[in-house]
Amino acid sequence: MQPTKPIDIITLDSAQSVDEDVICGREEPVVIRGFNLGDCLTKWTPEYLRAKGSDKLVKVHRSPYKRLDFRRKNFAYETVTFSDLVKHCSEGSESKDYWYLRSLGEDPRGKDVSDLEKHFPDLFADICIPKVFDEELFFSSVFRITSPGLQLWTHYDTCHNILIQVRGRKRVVFYPPSEALNLYLDGDKSEVLDIDSPDLEAFPKFALATRYETFLDEGDIVFIPALWFHNITALDFSISVNVFWKNLPLDLYDKKDTYGNKDFIPAQLPFTTGQFLLPARVPDNSTCSGITSNLFKRQLRRISTCTRQLNLKGGHHCVLKCAMIMEGVLSKEGKIDQKLLDQFVDRFPDFLQQRVIQYIERCRVVAAGKLDHKEKSCKSYEPLSRCITDAVFNGFRTLDKAAGQLKNLPPTYEDFYLRRMIISLENRLSKISALAPRDNNVHNEQD
Numbered sequence: 451m452q453p454t455k456p457i458d459i460i461t462l463d464s465a466q467s468v469d470e471d472v473i474c475g476r477e478e479p480v481v482i483r484g485f486n487l488g489d490c491l492t493k494w495t496p497e498y499l500r501a502k503g504s505d506k507l508v509k510v511h512r513s514p515y516k517r518l519d520f521r522r523k524n525f526a527y528e529t530v531t532f533s534d535l536v537k538h539c540s541e542g543s544e545s546k547d548y549w550y551l552r553s554l555g556e557d558p559r560g561k562d563v564s565d566l567e568k569h570f571p572d573l574f575a576d577i578c579i580p581k582v583f584d585e586e587l588f589f590s591s592v593f594r595i596t597s598p599g600l601q602l603w604t605h606y607d608t609c610h611n612i613l614i615q616v617r618g619r620k621r622v623v624f625y626p627p628s629e630a631l632n633l634y635l636d637g638d639k640s641e642v643l644d645i646d647s648p649d650l651e652a653f654p655k656f657a658l659a660t661r662y663e664t665f666l667d668e669g670d671i672v673f674i675p676a677l678w679f680h681n682i683t684a685l686d687f688s689i690s691v692n693v694f695w696k697n698l699p700l701d702l703y704d705k706k707d708t709y710g711n712k713d714f715i716p717a718q719l720p721f722t723t724g725q726f727l728l729p730a731r732v733p734d735n736s737t738c739s740g741i742t743s744n745l746f747k748r749q750l751r752r753i754s755t756c757t758r759q760l761n762l763k764g765g766h767h768c769v770l771k772c773a774m775i776m777e778g779v780l781s782k783e784g785k786i787d788q789k790l791l792d793q794f795v796d797r798f799p800d801f802l803q804q805r806v807i808q809y810i811e812r813c814r815v816v817a818a819g820k821l822d823h824k825e826k827s828c829k830s831y832e833p834l835s836r837c838i839t840d841a842v843f844n845g846f847r848t849l850d851k852a853a854g855q856l857k858n859l860p861p862t863y864e865d866f867y868l869r870r871m872i873i874s875l876e877n878r879l880s881k882i883s884a885l886a887p888r889d890n891n892v893h894n895e896q897d
Contacts, residue, residue, distance in 0.1 A: 451648075451657050457481055457624070457672070458666035472610070473582045473673045477862065479624050479680075481664050482671040488578035490616050491669055494689055496540040500626060502572050503532030510535055511550040517601045517643050518550065521636055536682045539597045540687045553593040555708065563708050566591040566691060580671065582612065583695040589710055592692040596684035604633065604640035604681040608703070609694040609710040611674050615666040618686035624662040625679040627866040631661040633890055635873055638711050646679055663881075677866050702858065716855040717867040 460472065462484035474482065474752050511518060513525035530538075530549075553569060555562025567574040570593055579591070589609050598618070604625070613622070623645060625633060632655040634641040642648050648656045665685075666672055674680055676697060694710040696703055704712040712718075779790045856864040 452660050454623075454661050454663045457592070457622075457662050458473065459483060459664075473580075473610075476673065477675060478626075479664070479675060480673045482580075482673070483667075484671065485580060485669075485671060485735070486578055487614065488576055490573075490577040493576050494573070494616055494722060496536050496687075499536045499573075499689075500533040503536065503570075506532040508532050508535055508551055511552070512547055513550075514547045516548055516599045518548075518603055519643050520603045520605075520639055521641065521823075524865065535595060539595055542597075547594075548597040550597065550600055550602075551593065551595040553720065561706075561708060563590040564592045566593055569593075574865070577691060578752070579614070579691070579693055580612065582673075583610070583697070584640075587697070587700075588693045589696055590692075590708075592694070594688070594690040594692060596688040596690075598684055598686050598688070601683040601884040603640065604645060604679050605638050605711065606677050606679045607638075607674065607710045608676050608707075608712060610697045611692055611694040613666070613672050613674060613682075614668045614691040614693070615668060615672075616667055616689045618684060618688035620666045620688055620690070621683040621685060622664050622666060623681045624664075624674075625659055626662075627677040627679075627862065628869075628892065629659045629679070630866060630869040631873065632656055635870065638713075638862060640679065647666070669685065677863065698860070698863075714859060714863070716858045717863075717870075744746050788888060813869060 457479050459481045460483070462482065472482070474674050507529050508531075509527055509529050511525045512528045518525055535549060535551055545607050551563045553566070555564055556569065566577075573593070596618075604623075606627070613620075634653050634656065642653050642656050650657055664672065698714070702714045702716065704715060704718070706712070742856075778787065780786055859867070
């Protein structure tokens, strides 16, 4: 594991305030101490909050586990009274489970952003929020109440935000956007749940990730830049306020985003549903009979109704060989045209070319060989192989097109999403050789 680096701390004197220059000119997290947050530091006791919130209904995460896992959903959503939430988190209960409130908007369908001033006006009156952005850039303000010991999953947001720690202490661990390739991402979240004792057999690259760490005391504010991964643990009964704002031109943000974590519009192309999945329409192979027809139907059924992704063990040789023939790189006699290969690789963004070459080299090894299938099976397999080939290499071209769109983002954002695209590309190609149900009558190629 890499050594942990500290976060810079700015301590204000009584006459100082926090303005845009203190925060927004920075590209790294920073902790601010000494800002006058108002009466919330003294008023927001459990008794005061229970009196103010009373019977107001809120939706909480409830889990028997101290590490919440959004990917595997090891928690349930429950609606409770605000009073019961505060009582449970501050006093505990016999059930010994963990509760966590991340305030939402009033729309039960989740189409309304959280706004502390609108949804908790009495509490909003108690807190002074730093003026670190223009009002028209405001996105949301989130009220958070957490059981002691609860740890949230590692993720990033696409809005700048500040986390104001009002009660209790929190530990915050950061990973810069440049570490995306080492964090085993699934969307905007890391698959690594235990960041202190990770399973390095499953996640070996995680040990290479640079990490920063800080501890927030009551009254501290931490600036969390957009795209910085963060993992937060409540060390005590915790009350925090999170304020999000848009730091890039407004037309780059998804208007349907209610949490501040949807990818920017130029970055959504390669991650949109269908871009990295098999097309819905597969060439008609109904004229095949017997073994090959059943194989085709089974694969089609799995693709269409289960994962719609690539599930052919050994099929990557067939697919890559087919692709190189379609691109004119590989002749039917098994010879590779180096000039066409260079042109083929040059069509991809510079950042991706080395990865593409690696996959092509794998194909070169098997290019001269014949498919280890019965001739009849191979012929019926070809339409599906061509369909998969189209999907894979359309995925490559999608990346190429998306890389051009990313030019609309700042360089650090562009670099981050190129890394995200590599992750998606690798996941895409790994699906080709993923385990699939074997058919004893159809031989798979050996790696």
